[in-house]
Amino acid sequence: MIGPAESLRDAYGKALLELGEKDPNLVAMDADLSGSTRTILFGQRFPKRFFDVGVMEPTMMSIAAGLALQGRTVYASTFAVFAAGQAYNFVRQSICYNRANVKIVATHGGLLVGADGGTHQIVEDIGLMRGLPGMTVIVPADAPTTRTATFAVAERDGPAYIRLTRENLPTVTDGSFRIGKAAELRSGSDLTIVAVGSLVARGLEVAEELSKVGVSTRVLDFASVKPFDEPALLRAARETGAILVLEEHSVLTGVGALVASTTSENYPVPVRRVGVPDLFGESGEPWALMDRYGMGKERIRNEAWELLRGRGKVQ
Amino acid sequence: MPEGVPVELVRSLEATAREIRQEVIRMTYAAQSGHPGGSLSVTDLVTALVFHELRIDPARIDWPDRDRLVLSKGHASPALYAALALRGFLPREELSSFRQLGSRLQGHVDRTKLPCIEASTGCLGQGIGMAVGMALDARLREAPYRTYAILGDGECQAGPTWEALMAGGHYRLSNLVVILDRNGLETDGSTESIMGIEPIAEKLRAFRYHTVEIDGHDFPQILGALAEARRTTEGPTAIVARTVKGKGVSFMEGKHQYHGKPPNKAEAERALAELARPSEARP
Numbered sequence: 370m371i372g373p374a375e376s377l378r379d380a381y382g383k384a385l386l387e388l389g390e391k392d393p394n395l396v397a398m399d400a401d402l403s404g405s406t407r408t409i410l411f412g413q414r415f416p417k418r419f420f421d422v423g424v425m426e427p428t429m430m431s432i433a434a435g436l437a438l439q440g441r442t443v444y445a446s447t448f449a450v451f452a453a454g455q456a457y458n459f460v461r462q463s464i465c466y467n468r469a470n471v472k473i474v475a476t477h478g479g480l481l482v483g484a485d486g487g488t489h490q491i492v493e494d495i496g497l498m499r500g501l502p503g504m505t506v507i508v509p510a511d512a513p514t515t516r517t518a519t520f521a522v523a524e525r526d527g528p529a530y531i532r533l534t535r536e537n538l539p540t541v542t543d544g545s546f547r548i549g550k551a552a553e554l555r556s557g558s559d560l561t562i563v564a565v566g567s568l569v570a571r572g573l574e575v576a577e578e579l580s581k582v583g584v585s586t587r588v589l590d591f592a593s594v595k596p597f598d599e600p601a602l603l604r605a606a607r608e609t610g611a612i613l614v615l616e617e618h619s620v621l622t623g624v625g626a627l628v629a630s631t632t633s634e635n636y637p638v639p640v641r642r643v644g645v646p647d648l649f650g651e652s653g654e655p656w657a658l659m660d661r662y663g664m665g666k667e668r669i670r671n672e673a674w675e676l677l678r679g680r681g682k683v684q
Numbered sequence: 685m686p687e688g689v690p691v692e693l694v695r696s697l698e699a700t701a702r703e704i705r706q707e708v709i710r711m712t713y714a715a716q717s718g719h720p721g722g723s724l725s726v727t728d729l730v731t732a733l734v735f736h737e738l739r740i741d742p743a744r745i746d747w748p749d750r751d752r753l754v755l756s757k758g759h760a761s762p763a764l765y766a767a768l769a770l771r772g773f774l775p776r777e778e779l780s781s782f783r784q785l786g787s788r789l790q791g792h793v794d795r796t797k798l799p800c801i802e803a804s805t806g807c808l809g810q811g812i813g814m815a816v817g818m819a820l821d822a823r824l825r826e827a828p829y830r831t832y833a834i835l836g837d838g839e840c841q842a843g844p845t846w847e848a849l850m851a852g853g854h855y856r857l858s859n860l861v862v863i864l865d866r867n868g869l870e871t872d873g874s875t876e877s878i879m880g881i882e883p884i885a886e887k888l889r890a891f892r893y894h895t896v897e898i899d900g901h902d903f904p905q906i907l908g909a910l911a912e913a914r915r916t917t918e919g920p921t922a923i924v925a926r927t928v929k930g931k932g933v934s935f936m937e938g939k940h941q942y943h944g945k946p947p948n949k950a951e952a953e954r955a956l957a958e959l960a961r962p963s964e965a966r967p
Binding site for chain 1: 804819848
């Protein structure tokens, strides 16, 4: 059920290379991080169609838009803090307002950046990108979904943001990702765990533990953050009565906020959010940071029990 | 007057520019909003491009080889809308819808609403980057089209403007022409008192642009600079066009107060009266 850890960035780099073979008009861009984002694989194979513009992330976005408006598909990569943070208004106007066909694949999202510290650990990007009209937002949990998502956004005209993580992540899906669809990784009736990205595997682990004491937990991978699979969420609310959200992102503006607002408008059930509180991160070993900032397994377990107790499922 | 620019062409462009300026006044007066000052300063440059330099065709707005024009200073939209209307890209009557709910003529140019616009702009510092992307596309597909970007001088205070200029120079985009509407004024006052951009021509040269300085209201000079840009094959060209904010309307000329302030009724009438006759006829 949970396979060995693999690199999402490698999966992206290889998928981009394949896309480049298929589409001679496809262009890729980077901002001096092509080794880390793995766009270097494309760049080495297609040097004429690869533009490493150096440290100018905002302008990378407007150049990408200018290329895309001529009918090209453009992939632009850098770290998430630069793609969504540094370049925000360029993503907004040059890309989204212009409806330019640019696919932003941002690596190094969230706290798992680790040692580089809080300056580079953006935990606001999903909220920023989700708020942009016309933007597709995808947060893959593993390498197979990264691969599928990289291809899927090429098929869909318009801007997209894919958030990847620096750390290798356990394989939890079969890669059958579809835009706009949640993937049910585990069925269950007492509680639903809605998870994205790096925390999907922890969600499955906790669900497995709970099953040993007779609690049936549904696990939904909501990699497609926008468009969001509202029917799957509301079905989970109706059928399990409580939802625990896991995300490596600020709880203020992320998937937890989305789940809470969607359920409260349509089918109110108890929702608890596990994610980064209203704080910046800091340097540290990546998974130790996750524990420190409230996304450890113990915390997830406790939140699950709180929800189950509230519903009278356990004492 | 430089050789090779027929006097009839100059007279015709001057007459067109006068009409465009009148439309700028009508549009900003009717909307009671908009940016007359920077629209009037850029009018002659826009006129030269839309009516002479650009290979464009109102009957084929998606012609793949058309020249691209990016108005990076998107707030000068009235000048471009009026020029495009007079050139046949949209009905002239539509100009009165400027800035109204449901209009294709947004406050800042919007390609998703008005398809003959190449790039939506407004927030400054982004149009040049998009123009660089377009010029790169032409180079990649070996297409003959050229890309022209009109930049404001306040915009030269924005860091990303220089990122994009750096990219155009680095890639030696000889199919890219950057035209700076150097009217010297921005919303709060003169560029040089707020955050000086001079020596701007030297800066552009240092960024690897073949740089030409002209009077941006002198058609022979404008056409001469554009022709020089066509002859420049080793890299991009920058045209620093010295202009007058509010040009053509005596009480608006050189006044930063008219950057984003529309004329009232009396001012509009006076402006239209001034613009109704050739500039030589004015005292």
